Amino acid sequence: MKTFNFKVSQEDAGFRLDAFLAKELSPEISRSSIKKLIAKRCVLVNSKNSKPASRLKFDDLISVNIDEEEATSLVKADIALNIIYEDEDILAIDKPSGLSVHPGAGNKINTVANALIAYTDKLSKIDPNRPGIVHRLDKDTSGIMVIARNNEAHYNLTTQFKNHSIKKTYLAVVEGQVQFDEGFIDAPIETDARNRQRMKVNFASNRPARTEYKVLKRFQNFSVLELSPITGRTHQLRVHMKYLGHPIVGDKKYSSRVKFNRLCLHAKSIRLQHPKTNEVIELEAKIPEEISVFIKGLEKK
Numbered sequence: 001m002k003t004f005n006f007k008v009s010q011e012d013a014g015f016r017l018d019a020f021l022a023k024e025l026s027p028e029i030s031r032s033s034i035k036k037l038i039a040k041r042c043v044l045v046n047s048k049n050s051k052p053a054s055r056l057k058f059d060d061l062i063s064v065n066i067d068e069e070e071a072t073s074l075v076k077a078d079i080a081l082n083i084i085y086e087d088e089d090i091l092a093i094d095k096p097s098g099l100s101v102h103p104g105a106g107n108k109i110n111t112v113a114n115a116l117i118a119y120t121d122k123l124s125k126i127d128p129n130r131p132g133i134v135h136r137l138d139k140d141t142s143g144i145m146v147i148a149r150n151n152e153a154h155y156n157l158t159t160q161f162k163n164h165s166i167k168k169t170y171l172a173v174v175e176g177q178v179q180f181d182e183g184f185i186d187a188p189i190e191t192d193a194r195n196r197q198r199m200k201v202n203f204a205s206n207r208p209a210r211t212e213y214k215v216l217k218r219f220q221n222f223s224v225l226e227l228s229p230i231t232g233r234t235h236q237l238r239v240h241m242k243y244l245g246h247p248i249v250g251d252k253k254y255s256s257r258v259k260f261n262r263l264c265l266h267a268k269s270i271r272l273q274h275p276k277t278n279e280v281i282e283l284e285a286k287i288p289e290e291i292s293v294f295i296k297g298l299e300k301k
Helices: 017-025 031-039 112-119 151-162 236-243 289-299
Strands: 002-007 043-045 061-066 083-086 090-095 142-148 167-175 182-186 189-192 195-201 210-218 222-229 265-273 280-284
Touching (some): 002 017, 017 043, 031 061, 083 280, 189 236, 210 236
Antiparallel strands (some): 002 061, 043 061, 083 090, 090 142, 210 222, 265 280
């Protein structure tokens, strides 16, 4: 049994209980799992049971009890995984574009999570619906993902993510010529009330989002960028590039006008401290051929 304890700050007063825990426990625990924990009375507010929609008050004390050995309801799926690195504590995969990380509405089996439990039973069990998963990539984004093979590694890696000590680097092809060689985007992101499947920049939001960018190449109508998210908001890189006026090629959700068979966004490397040895390691995922071919085609014009 693992217990998390929180004290509500002035800034978080007024939050719904489930929203507060999603903010504090993500990506360690999924929002759906948080709601199940509340329903099972594993979440106490000031030593009392509460409801997901309960509004928190300043100085409220919250405890969350998680059974780390709870059985998973996932189904194994025979999906090949491109393993980049593997030891007894972590493994790293190169996720292809088009593969979801975990099950959702309409997709219960064709995900990274289903593939992982078919590949090995040595995965962290903190969130039974997302065994081993400590961070995620959008379905349409390809690239490197690090997986925790035990609970100790899971806690260590999620702490590194929360402390922003893990550095992730992406390659993106965007529309137009980005003006500055490098820059920093500091623009809070929240769910778009008009379309709950999208996110948007809103400077009144209390969900900060920060991204560093660097121009690698410029072409007549495109730029190739290196992107480094400082925070980890949903769709952050996609939303920030749209906000900058340079949507990522192939991103229909965020206004790309260029027809391409995938999103031109790839998580190419990750640098982290190994959860057991404390050694700093950097892992890389090869740029997908379709993106390389697209860039080579721009070079010939």
